Amino acid sequence: MLELKGIRKSFGKIEVLHGVDLDVRAGEVHALLGENGAGKSTLMKILCGIIQPSEGKILINGAERHFADYDQAIAAGIGIVFQEFSLIPWLDAVENMFLAREIRNRFGMLNRKAMHRRAAEIMRQLAVDVPLDVPVHRLSVAEQQFVEIAKALSLNARILVLDEPTATLTPSEVEHLFKVMRELRKQGVAIIFISHHLEEIFEICDRITVLRDGEFVGSCAVSGVDNDRLVEMMVGRRIENNFPAKVPVPSPAPVVIDVEELQLKKGGPVSRFQLRKGEILGFAGLVGSGRTETVLAMLGAGPVQRCRLRLNGTQKRFRGPDEALAAGIGLLPESRKEQGLITSFSILQNVSLNNYGKYRKNHWFIDLKKELAATRTAMAQVRVKAQGPHARVDTLSGGNQQKVVIARWLNHDMQVLIFDEPTRGIDVGAKAEIYALMREFTQKGGSIIMISSELPEVIGMSDRVCVFRSGGLVATVEGDQIESETIMTHATTGRVEHVA
Numbered sequence: 001m002l003e004l005k006g007i008r009k010s011f012g013k014i015e016v017l018h019g020v021d022l023d024v025r026a027g028e029v030h031a032l033l034g035e036n037g038a039g040k041s042t043l044m045k046i047l048c049g050i051i052q053p054s055e056g057k058i059l060i061n062g063a064e065r066h067f068a069d070y071d072q073a074i075a076a077g078i079g080i081v082f083q084e085f086s087l088i089p090w091l092d093a094v095e096n097m098f099l100a101r102e103i104r105n106r107f108g109m110l111n112r113k114a115m116h117r118r119a120a121e122i123m124r125q126l127a128v129d130v131p132l133d134v135p136v137h138r139l140s141v142a143e144q145q146f147v148e149i150a151k152a153l154s155l156n157a158r159i160l161v162l163d164e165p166t167a168t169l170t171p172s173e174v175e176h177l178f179k180v181m182r183e184l185r186k187q188g189v190a191i192i193f194i195s196h197h198l199e200e201i202f203e204i205c206d207r208i209t210v211l212r213d214g215e216f217v218g219s220c221a222v223s224g225v226d227n228d229r230l231v232e233m234m235v236g237r238r239i240e241n242n243f244p245a246k247v248p249v250p251s252p253a254p255v256v257i258d259v260e261e262l263q264l265k266k267g268g269p270v271s272r273f274q275l276r277k278g279e280i281l282g283f284a285g286l287v288g289s290g291r292t293e294t295v296l297a298m299l300g301a302g303p304v305q306r307c308r309l310r311l312n313g314t315q316k317r318f319r320g321p322d323e324a325l326a327a328g329i330g331l332l333p334e335s336r337k338e339q340g341l342i343t344s345f346s347i348l349q350n351v352s353l354n355n356y357g358k359y360r361k362n363h364w365f366i367d368l369k370k371e372l373a374a375t376r377t378a379m380a381q382v383r384v385k386a387q388g389p390h391a392r393v394d395t396l397s398g399g400n401q402q403k404v405v406i407a408r409w410l411n412h413d414m415q416v417l418i419f420d421e422p423t424r425g426i427d428v429g430a431k432a433e434i435y436a437l438m439r440e441f442t443q444k445g446g447s448i449i450m451i452s453s454e455l456p457e458v459i460g461m462s463d464r465v466c467v468f469r470s471g472g473l474v475a476t477v478e479g480d481q482i483e484s485e486t487i488m489t490h491a492t493t494g495r496v497e498h499v500a
Contacts, residue, residue, distance in 0.1 A: 017039050020039065033209070126146060270472060283295070284458045419449070419451065422452065422457075458482075
């Protein structure tokens with residue numbers, strides 16, 4: 001039904017897809033696998049006309065097609081359910097399904113009865129019972145997922161792309177989704193299924209295509225491959241030697257943070273881990289595995305069912321990030337521009353944020369000379385490249401923006417830094433500098449928790465690695481066990497401990 005031949009895509013001088021091939025048959029569920037950043041989403045956006053390929057062909061039922069936009073792809077029978085829902089929360093299921101293509105009567109008025117009838121017919125086809133007349137924000141995540149699928153089917157989609165559809169579903173909801181997918185398969189719909197959970201691939205898929213670093217690795221039948229082979233195909237890359245040498249953490253090193261028990265939600269898995277002085281503790285796992293949520297819960301910045309931890313041997317319960325900050329714990333969030341910086345402010349203002357107390361003069365005033373001197377020192381320490389302390393942050397590169405965030409926390413004299421995706425969107429040269437700064441911090445007695453989706457980064461920087469899956473910690477690896485296959489195996493098949 002579908003063939004992608006020699007698909008290439010470049011953004012500027014950087015090629016991100018290198019002649020990728022993919023063929024999908026009618027009535028099959030075809031898995032598209034690869035690590036984060038392998039090129040899966042880019043390939044699917046090309047298929048759906050959202051972005052244009054630099055080279056290559058798209059053939060549907062043997063005929064070559066060119067899609068200038070998503071509307072043309074829809075007209076050709078292609079529908080996509082994105083990992084991030086595209087529903088409007090305050091509209092009901094019917095209104096979302098027929099948005100911008102409403103059924104009208106001969107007077108141009110909305111024909112809600114006809115739309116409701118068609119929506120109910122599609123839901124019966126899916127064998128799901130979703131309320132059609134309530135705002136979708138009141139529906140469960142699984143119900144919203146089925147509304148997205150119904151919306152695609154209402155477009156008469158014969159090729160359906162499901163991007164991480166199970167990431168936020170419970171096991172029973174996943175099973176129901178699979179039942180729907182099997183029914184669609186019987187009706188001849190071709191389904192492209194993107195998932196990081198390998199057990200799901202073996203349960204629901206017929207064939208598999210693997211991408212790695214924008215390249216086609218291979219296609220095979222599910223029956224002809226095992227878990228170990230898939231992991232090898234996904235992660236079998238050479239790790240670049242751009243990481244500073246690891247310095248052995250003294251044994252036994254003092255425990256700085258001891259998380260005795262952390263449960264994100266009732267009935268969910270319980271995580272237990274320790275952070276030692278002078279180490280980088282990596283948090284690995286797939287998207288939605290609970291890495292960031294665990295850290296935010298620990299700091300009192302996210303929802304948590306229960307949390308018992310000790311800081312330097314003393315029992316603590318942070319009610320907010322301000323208390324964690326006062327205790328010497330700083331967070332460099334995943335989104336620098338939205339959560340880590342005020343980009344319209346200067347470097348000086350960003351470095352001073354949350355820390356004006358150290359510049360207080362005569363109780364009411366700020367010692368501007370002291371503030372400027374401290375900012376210059378912090379900038380030099382992390383090697384920020386800018387015209388000066390008064391340069392606006394939004395004029396800096398991504399790497400220098402990340403250095404400004406690091407400078408702020410070093411200016412705070414933190415004992416623990418938490419890096420969430422420390423080098424996302426940063427060029428190779430800046431990455432090496434960030435890595436060096438992290439090692440310098442630990443060699444001076446600080447401790448780091450590093451959350452990263454990049455396996456080479458996790459392997460190259462971590463002294464120990466905590467692997468997360470389905471909202472909880474499933475394994476802690478160290479020494480020779482810090483390697484791609486071991487981490488990916490735990491991340492895709494590890495068992496979590498659920499506690500009521």
